[in-house]
Amino acid sequence: DAKRGGRGIVRLFDEGMDEGIRFRRRVESGLSQAIDKGELSLVFQPIVSGAAIEVVGFEALVRWNTREYGPISPATFIPIAEESNLIHELGDWVLTQALDVMKQWPGQYVSVNFSPRQFRRHNFVGHIMESVLRAGIEPARLQIEITETAIFDDAERAADTLYKLRQMGFRIALDDFGTGYSSLYNIRKFALDCLKIDKSFIDGMGRERESAAIVHSIIHLGRALGLGIIAEGVETEVQVQALRLAGASHLQGYFFSRPVTADLAAEMAATRFIGGEDDTDGDLLSS
Ligand code: C2E
Ligand code: MG
Ligand code: MG
Ligand code: MG
Numbered sequence: 001d002a003k004r005g006g007r008g009i010v011r012l013f014d015e016g017m018d019e020g021i022r023f024r025r026r027v028e029s030g031l032s033q034a035i036d037k038g039e040l041s042l043v044f045q046p047i048v049s050g051a052a053i054e055v056v057g058f059e060a061l062v063r064w065n066t067r068e069y070g071p072i073s074p075a076t077f078i079p080i081a082e083e084s085n086l087i088h089e090l091g092d093w094v095l096t097q098a099l100d101v102m103k104q105w106p107g108q109y110v111s112v113n114f115s116p117r118q119f120r121r122h123n124f125v126g127h128i129m130e131s132v133l134r135a136g137i138e139p140a141r142l143q144i145e146i147t148e149t150a151i152f153d154d155a156e157r158a159a160d161t162l163y164k165l166r167q168m169g170f171r172i173a174l175d176d177f178g179t180g181y182s183s184l185y186n187i188r189k190f191a192l193d194c195l196k197i198d199k200s201f202i203d204g205m206g207r208e209r210e211s212a213a214i215v216h217s218i219i220h221l222g223r224a225l226g227l228g229i230i231a232e233g234v235e236t237e238v239q240v241q242a243l244r245l246a247g248a249s250h251l252q253g254y255f256f257s258r259p260v261t262a263d264l265a266a267e268m269a270a271t272r273f274i275g276g277e278d279d280t281d282g283d284l285l286s287s
Helices: 002-016 019-034 074-082 086-104 124-135 148-152 155-167 199-204 209-224 237-246 262-271
Strands: 040-049 055-066 070-072 109-113 142-147 171-177 194-197 228-231
Touching: 019 055, 019 074, 019 086, 040 086, 040 262, 055 074, 055 086, 055 262, 074 086, 086 109, 086 124, 086 262, 109 171, 124 142, 124 155, 142 148, 148 155, 148 171, 155 171, 194 209, 199 209, 209 228, 209 237
Parallel strands: 055 109, 109 142, 142 171, 171 194, 194 228
Antiparallel strands: 040 055, 055 070
């Protein structure tokens, strides 16, 4: 009969539903409770100056350890949060935590990732300002990381937002640079402090001429525009030497440190200098 047939259709649809969609739904409902359950945490990865390997800041990276499935990568759940309103609550939690943790550091900045949807939120500037005021942190100690996607969809409005943020003293970094749609010609319109060269180019540096050429031209033109350059995903000493030689102002990656807990970050912040993973290469520390 009609009733049974209807159920059958529902069940069929359910079974035939893409595994991905089901996973997505579970992530969404899990994430909506993650803050209350205390399943979220932040880790901090040092950003060092190219010249002295001094720790100048830390990038805050969110972690989600679920009771049901164990840890889930932000690369998986951030895009899902981004497609729902969850990103706002999650982003507010990240910012508040990050501003709290950094109070223990002597002067380093914290670099916080903001998704395109957060950046386009109504009164984003006022919201950020309110958060730092509440935390009692100088705006110059907050670096706002956004991606090319966040600024190129509505370039005029984005330029205005960035200008205001910069006027208030915040630092702005363009993350994953080179993987999106922007060109060095276009970025001049935006009030930025630095470009983060995406890890994929750093990886390729020692292997292919093309990657090395891209890295060199980003550094060269970025510098000509007065921007700082952070190389992301630096894993080897060969990369460190090549990037320093090419003139990258800042470096970040497993070679120096993986993202660490707030306590360890506070120790690193107090010490200010770190070597590579191989403790025997003292030359990095002294030059
Ligand atoms: P991202 O902002 O480009 O962050 C850099 C990613 O590269 C991080 O992955 C970091 O752990 C990883 N990484 C750093 N150095 C190395 C290295 O030497 N080798 C390798 N293999 N990886 C390295 P993570 O923490 O898994 O984050 C992935 C992405 O998720 C981030 O990319 C960012 O787009 C997003 N994300 C993380 N936390 C947040 C957050 O609090 N808010 C928002 N909106 N997005 C976040
Ligand atoms: Mg980032
Ligand atoms: Mg990045
Ligand atoms: Mg990335």
